Amino acid sequence: MNYKHLSQEERYQIYILMSAGKNKQQIAELLGRHKSTISREIARNTGGRGYRPRQACLLAQERSLGSRNASQITAEQWSQTVDCLNNKWSPEQTADEVGISHETIYRHVYEDKAAGGLLWKQLRC
Secondary structure, three states: OOOOOOOHHHHHHHHHHHHOOOOHHHHHHHHOOOHHHHHHHHHHOEEOOEEOHHHHHHHHHHHHHOOOOOOOOOHHHHHHHHHHHHOOOOHHHHHHHHOOOHHHHHHHHHHHHHOOOOHHHHOOO
């Protein structure tokens, strides 16, 4: 089963659709998500002033930082990793230098690519 977290854009769409009077089922259909995903999102991120997408993004980010799968890699290690990749080092060479696994480096590079970054162009083939 593949699970994809809600994006910031989807959270703003939820807010707009809720403001337009759409129910959770309709919102789920419009976003191509399961209704329980929308229901859970609204329940987790509704405060005293209602559902606010910016606050929802921040709360989701805070929850992810506290998860057991949260990254244990420091910003300094990521910076050093990016420097090595920019110097045309392979992820395997970089892993030996920085002290993190090459799989983690590949995952970071492809996450950066999905977010519109250019780090993937530094990979040696």
